[in-house]
Amino acid sequence: MKKVIIHYFTGTGNTAHSVKIISAKLQAKGYDVDVRQVIKDVLPPEESYDYHIVAFPVLSWSAPVIMKRYLHRMPVSNGAGTAVLAVNGTIFHKGNLVKGYTGQALEQVENILRKKNYNVFLSANASFPDNWTQATNPPDKKDTEAIFPLGEAEVLCFAENFMDEKRELYRCGRFNRMWSGSIAALFGFIGRRALGKFYVADENCNGCSLCAKSCPVHAIKMSHKKPHWNFSCEDCNRCINICPERSIQVSGPLLIMQLVINTGLIIWAILAILKYVPLWLAGETSGWLNTLLSGSAFILTAEIILITIATFFIHWLSFVPIDAFFRLLMWIPGVRRYFGRSYTKNYRRYMAPGFNVKQGC
């Protein structure tokens, strides 16, 4: 019997649903299927398998960071056949179906696996309802019911191609790889963390702690019956979508204040560095050292390094101590109400039908 393992991450259950379909299809054809959900502290198995399937939701044209870290930890293979599925976010816009876009996500995962000697022969997309409630109003019931069968059909086709060992690899093109790779890198490094920091539980939060218990990377801690988001968020959007009170919002005031503080401080730091660094380097030394330090190449290098350090420091400042100060203020009920103001109050919430966070798929 051929042994297959499916490794997957999911935020709101679309990927879990896809895995369920693949697993059922493969089992019906006599495959021995293991399924592993990637959450914090779960490591890849050392055991050897004939085949691997990797499935993930596309987050900002990338696989989730936790998924990539997991894949980097996979043992070196002896050439096991491997297939990769990217589950994207699809919507209806003015009555037209707009399929999600995967960018370089599949190729990036393929590269990680190839370096470990996995024989990636198949990569494909599946279109499921968009769950990015922070940015767009998720599809309503009618649209969800229209999109879901499309995704299911693509997943079934993926499973068939996998069993036929059909060689078909998704390519997005060099230009798209470049821009989507750059945005994906920024998202993985700072974007996902920053977006996690704009969540607040508004005055409707009853302290049930479901959000904290459900977070796949344990990025939420409960304190005095209120959730607090740390800096390790994957931005999978599970918490905002799962809260039974629809109490989790992207705080409008927090977003604006942090944006103003962050941008203001960064502009101020850049101007100060550009003004003072040349003066300081030229004035502090004499003779040949002065000639070297006041050279334009040296000054430019010093300015770039200092601006990079300052940008990191300012991000830390706004997302750690300044954020902690705002959170402290939120203990005052009126202030929490104010910070809970958000466009997301009017947005729907989305979870894949039938998805059970505890059971996975």
Ligand SMILES: Cc1cc2nc3c(=O)[nH]c(=O)nc-3n(C[C@H](O)[C@H](O)[C@H](O)COP(=O)(O)O)c2cc1C
């Ligand atoms: C932060 C974030 C970024 C996303 N970026 C993309 C994207 O670049 N392209 C896309 O097609 N869908 C994108 N989506 C939508 C999800 O990939 C999509 O809804 C997926 O089906 C969710 O799967 P899950 O339910 O298994 O988490 C994004 C969702 C989130 C939360």
Ligand code: SF4
């Ligand atoms: S799930 Fe909602 S109601 Fe429950 S603790 Fe989290 S924010 Fe509050």
Ligand code: SF4
């Ligand atoms: S905090 Fe919310 S969005 Fe971030 S990883 Fe946890 S469940 Fe996902």
